[in-house]
Amino acid sequence: MSVDPDLAHPAGRPRYPGYNVLDQARHWDDVTKGVVLGRLGPPPPIRFFSPDEEAIVRPLVDRLLGMDEEPRVPVVEMLDAQLTERIGPGYRHDDMPDDWDAWKKSLKALDDESRHVYAAGFADLTPGQQRDILQKVQDTDGDWRGLPAAKLWTLWMRSVCQHFYAHPWAWNEIGFGGPAYPRGYKDHTLKSSREPWEVAEVDAFDPEPWAQRVEKAKRRQQ
Amino acid sequence: MNRVRRRNESAWLIPKGDERTNHRLRADMRRFEDADEVDVAVVGCGAGGGVLTQRLARAGWKVVAFDAGPFWDPDADWVSDEAGSHHLYWTEPRVIGGDDPVPLGNNNSGRGVGGSMVHFAGYAPRFHPSDFRTYSTDGVGFDWPICYDDLEPYYRQMEEELPVAGQRWPWGKPHSYPHSPHPLGVDGELFLLGCQRLGIDARVGPVAITNGRFGNRPHCIYRGFCLQGCKVNAKASPLITHVPDALAHGAEIRPNSFVSRVAIGEDGRAAGVVYWKDGKERFQRARAVAVAGYSIETPRLLLNSACERFPDGLCNDHDLVGRFVMVQGAAQTAGRFEHEVRMYKTPPPGVSTEAFYETDETRGAKRGFSIQTVAPLPIAWAEHVASEGHWGHVLREYMKDYIHWASLGVLCEFLPLAHNRVVLADETDRHGLPVAKFLYSQCDNDKALMKAGTQAMKEILAAAEADDTVTINRYAHLVGGCRMSADERSGVVDHTLRTFAVPNLYITDGSVLPTQGAANPALTIMALAARAADHLIATGGRS
Numbered sequence: 017m018s019v020d021p022d023l024a025h026p027a028g029r030p031r032y033p034g035y036n037v038l039d040q041a042r043h044w045d046d047v048t049k050g051v052v053l054g055r056l057g058p059p060p061p062i063r064f065f066s067p068d069e070e071a072i073v074r075p076l077v078d079r080l081l082g083m084d085e086e087p088r089v090p091v092v093e094m095l096d097a098q099l100t101e102r103i104g105p106g107y108r109h110d111d112m113p114d115d116w117d118a119w120k121k122s123l124k125a126l127d128d129e130s131r132h133v134y135a136a137g138f139a140d141l142t143p144g145q146q147r148d149i150l151q152k153v154q155d156t157d158g159d160w161r162g163l164p165a166a167k168l169w170t171l172w173m174r175s176v177c178q179h180f181y182a183h184p185w186a187w188n189e190i191g192f193g194g195p196a197y198p199r200g201y202k203d204h205t206l207k208s209s210r211e212p213w214e215v216a217e218v219d220a221f222d223p224e225p226w227a228q229r230v231e232k233a234k235r236r237q238q
Numbered sequence: 239m240n241r242v243r244r245r246n247e248s249a250w251l252i253p254k255g256d257e258r259t260n261h262r263l264r265a266d267m268r269r270f271e272d273a274d275e276v277d278v279a280v281v282g283c284g285a286g287g288g289v290l291t292q293r294l295a296r297a298g299w300k301v302v303a304f305d306a307g308p309f310w311d312p313d314a315d316w317v318s319d320e321a322g323s324h325h326l327y328w329t330e331p332r333v334i335g336g337d338d339p340v341p342l343g344n345n346n347s348g349r350g351v352g353g354s355m356v357h358f359a360g361y362a363p364r365f366h367p368s369d370f371r372t373y374s375t376d377g378v379g380f381d382w383p384i385c386y387d388d389l390e391p392y393y394r395q396m397e398e399e400l401p402v403a404g405q406r407w408p409w410g411k412p413h414s415y416p417h418s419p420h421p422l423g424v425d426g427e428l429f430l431l432g433c434q435r436l437g438i439d440a441r442v443g444p445v446a447i448t449n450g451r452f453g454n455r456p457h458c459i460y461r462g463f464c465l466q467g468c469k470v471n472a473k474a475s476p477l478i479t480h481v482p483d484a485l486a487h488g489a490e491i492r493p494n495s496f497v498s499r500v501a502i503g504e505d506g507r508a509a510g511v512v513y514w515k516d517g518k519e520r521f522q523r524a525r526a527v528a529v530a531g532y533s534i535e536t537p538r539l540l541l542n543s544a545c546e547r548f549p550d551g552l553c554n555d556h557d558l559v560g561r562f563v564m565v566q567g568a569a570q571t572a573g574r575f576e577h578e579v580r581m582y583k584t585p586p587p588g589v590s591t592e593a594f595y596e597t598d599e600t601r602g603a604k605r606g607f608s609i610q611t612v613a614p615l616p617i618a619w620a621e622h623v624a625s626e627g628h629w630g631h632v633l634r635e636y637m638k639d640y641i642h643w644a645s646l647g648v649l650c651e652f653l654p655l656a657h658n659r660v661v662l663a664d665e666t667d668r669h670g671l672p673v674a675k676f677l678y679s680q681c682d683n684d685k686a687l688m689k690a691g692t693q694a695m696k697e698i699l700a701a702a703e704a705d706d707t708v709t710i711n712r713y714a715h716l717v718g719g720c721r722m723s724a725d726e727r728s729g730v731v732d733h734t735l736r737t738f739a740v741p742n743l744y745i746t747d748g749s750v751l752p753t754q755g756a757a758n759p760a761l762t763i764m765a766l767a768a769r770a771a772d773h774l775i776a777t778g779g780r781s
Contacts, residue, residue, distance in 0.1 A: 031638045045469065047314060051322040082631035106327055106343025110335035110675065147630065154627065173629060177620035181637070182321030190640045192616050193582060195318035197469045198256075200459025204423045204583035214580075220642070222574060223635040224706040230632055 035215035037187045037194040044195045052195060055183055059093030064100040071139040072123045079146050080176050089186060094179040112167050122168055125161035151234055191217060242398045246292060249453025251482035258312040258471050260482060268488045272522050276300040279511045279524035281497045284353015285760050286747035286767040287530030288476025293771030295489035302490045302522060304513055307350030309493035310477055316467035320617045323466040326357045332534065333663045337679035340565050340713045351491055352477030357465050359587040360473050361610060361758040362402045362446040364393050366410035366595055369755040376597050376604045378653055378683065380752040383724045383733040386411060392765035400474035401452055404443015409592035417449040420458065423584030425611050425644035430589055432702030440591040446474035447585055460584045498671055500527050500543045500552055500743065508743045514669055526779050530747035533563050533716040537660040537749065538674040553730050553739040560660035562721050564754045567650030567688040568714035570612055571695035572622060572643045573704025579644045586613035594694060595756050603686035605651040608756040609695055612647035616640065625710040648691035651756045652684040654718055717759050719749035735770040746770050
């Protein structure tokens with residue numbers, strides 16, 4: 017077993033040090049403020065996932081989003097609330113169950129796969145083992161344990177990204193300016209692309225070559 | 239009073255100052271009883287239904303426009319936030335299938351007064367003259383029963399009423415726009431630069447966003463949340479461009495009212511609509527009915543309105559209802575630049591080129607494509623990054639690089655095909671009505687165009703000195719499903735949008751389009767509705 021390539025990831029380094037989009041909240045309209053700041057309050061209790069499912073979905077979400085440590089964006093809680101309320105995307109693939117059933121089915125499938133490969137539940141695997149299982153799902157053509165693999169992967173990624181990148185902490189991480197009503201933006205040209213309150217980045221780098229190395233290494237280990 | 243205001247006073251009926259909704263106008267709205275026989279019941283208050291309602295109300299007709307969703311107030315109901323805007327989309331159950339299933343919801347389906355234009359980007363191009371006769375000139379698609387010249391005056395009217403901002407337009411039939419082009423974001427500047435270096439003509443616009451004051455509508459503030467509903471009232475949707483004038487002329491907008499069936503009387507004419515409101519099933523009498531529920535719900539409503547005379551669905555004697563539904567191939571390619579871009583600023587719609595719009599045999603395909611700036615916000619951008627297969631720490635690193643990327647979108651003219659259709663699914667909604675199932679599969683011509691379009695975007699980005707690109711394959715827009723034609727054996731409605739089968743039933747939305755061009759459809763849908771209204775007014779709806 018070679019070194020876990022993800023250990024070398026630079027994700028821990030902030031790219032926009034000191035930037036806090038919430039400093040601008042006083043300039044947002046009240047309705048937007050209510051919606052965005054609501055995401056910072058205590059998340060609702062888990063209602064959709066059973067305890068067994070919760071134990072699987074937490075590491076799943078952490079691996080898909082590369083969330084290794086606290087404080088975490090409460091993606092699992094946000095996802096649980098959405099599934100509890102049956103808020104769907106407005107369509108269902110004819111060869112897939114509804115999102116809520118697909119989530120439950122996929123968690124059971126992950127656990128079955130994990131017991132088959134490692135003789136242990138998904139929740140009890142190391143992060144590296146969990147990633148290996150997920151890599152296999154992503155690389156599967158066609159069916160994976162009764163679900164179309166590509167559509168399942170899209171459902172997972174769409175769901176977790178939708179909640180993670182709705183959170184102001186994630187906006188700080190990527191340097192996004194956030195809500196802009198009623199103030200708007202005024203610095204939007206090549207000559208001047210940054211509002212006075214936006215922060216310049218440090219250690220900018222093109223992710224492409226690094227991403228290629230990591231992703232190739234992950235697949236080589238399979 | 240200026241010419242536009244004499245035709246449509248909406249922009250002057252919006253309050254001055256910081257409030258975005260004329261609450262007085264809504265409180266004073268005329269309200270009809272179910273038992274009143276109104277002149278027209280309009281089903282759906284988006285691009286088609288909104289314009290039709292305004293035109294007919296102004297001509298003195300008694301009109302009720304139903305919408306399944308809310309009567310939005312931009313101040314109270316909309317936010318400057320991606321995830322918080324999910325309620326703008328039609329998220330009732332629907333099923334998708336075929337070889338190339340098309341996601342619905344936030345991609346192409348609106349709800350509430352204003353329809354999908356509430357969350358459309360704002361591009362408002364015209365179709366080209368060639369779009370109206372693709373079968374004659376290219377041997378693909380279908381010939382419309384009207385030509386460009388029939389629609390041109392209505393294009394001009396709508397461009398004035400939205401209003402549309404842009405440079406002089408050199409493509410199709412050249413024309414100019416009432417408002418001057420908007421200042422650009424960095425992504426727009428880079429698009430122009432790339433095109434200029436390759437000798438490709440590209441222009442700023444055409445976008446339905448005020449540039450300068452228009453009536454009481456303010457100037458755009460370049461905040462970039464056009465797809466989340468414009469809180470500024472700068473971007474056009476029928477909610478602000480046509481509904482206020484309709485109210486002032488005695489129309490009723492009946493929100494949160496889901497029409498489940500068009501009722502046909504013993505005389506074979508439409509007698510009114512059955513609808514659900516507040517949990518009760520009700521019936522509105524009407525002298526005529528105009529369906530404007532867009533390409534999924536309009537066919538579904540007709541199919542769900544089967545009756546003794548029409549056992550296979552209303553107006554479906556020739557198995558044409560729900561067929562020839564089209565989406566545009568809308569891959570998006572983003573390029574990475576060394577310097578900051580911050581594409582979230584300024585409206586996503588900025589610059590377009592229609593230089594690839596017409597057939598070019600060297601592409602190995604008929605018809606063509608347009609390229610436009612698109613500028614996804616973080617959640618949409620994460621979908622781009624994830625679609626390239628990135629996840630975990632790699633995804634996070636890509637996302638941290640967000641401010642370096644500029645994104646372009648292509649709109650490929652996919653062809654109308656009979657097997658791309660809406661049918662009824664086995665499952666039902668909460669009213670017990672079968673939901674729509676939308677089957678979609680591309681043909682070889684579609685695939686070749688998508689490939690050529692993606693390649694062109696990569697070349698433009700490379701010419702602007704992008705060092706990397708990512709591409710997501712996706713679709714945009716919906717049209718067709720009840721196409722217009724010269725005769726009832728090849729279409730559902732005639733050139734006045736009247737159904738061949740029921741003399742007082744009209745379809746006034748995007749589902750009547752026989753082909754889709756490589757242009758965003760909103761302006762054409764509005765122009766067709768305005769033209770249909772003129773025919774109705776001229777004939778008094780007599781048949």
